[in-house]
Amino acid sequence: MNQAYELLPPEFYRMPTLELARSLLGCLLIKETEEGIASGYIVETEAYKGPGDRAAHSYGNRRTKRTEVMYREAGRAYTYTMHTHTLFNVVSAGIDEPEAVLVRAVEPHEGVLLMEKRRSGKKPRDWTNGPGKLTKALSITMDDYGRLLTEPPLYIAKGYIPDDISCGPRIGIENSGEAREYPWRFWVKGNRYVSR
């Protein structure tokens, strides 16, 4: 159960956002709750590069209650509610550099029974193959907003090194002008849990 996960150090999150998005692939995202531990390997991410990125919530240095945490140091959780779903991002870059990496999909690892319960009635690959789905499967909520990802109950640990990584345009940002063309989405090639 409580195996020896090797947590990623705070320094890990300080690399450039695009690099971080790629480096997070294969890492383990872990959430501890009263019900137990659930974790999954990150298999799909998207980079959002702050002020110059029309698709980012922090475009033009928009600073609000919601985006506030992106202006803090790297390695914190930026959770965001959309419709009925919670989305999970990893804050990157430095203080006053509002950049982040959206985790779009994970591959179930530990706590499969919990995920099945939380996503009842769904097929295994529908448990975590989308940004709103994985948060439900891992029980990530707005309570996790601003939390450091280097300590329980929500943290990221070393996983495996993916053999093959692909990149392409991001998803769900049609209304963002030219920014939607940028190949800032990364995923593990061939992995079944990648969305779309």
Place this chain on the structure above:
DNA sequence: AAAGTGATAACCT
């Protein structure tokens, strides 16, 4: 492929 859903917060009167 398309419509319906419906939480939060910004941006208007």
Place this chain on the structure above:
DNA sequence: GGTTATCACTTTC
């Protein structure tokens, strides 16, 4: 106090 937009998902045609 109402309107609009948002880094989706589910169900239904």
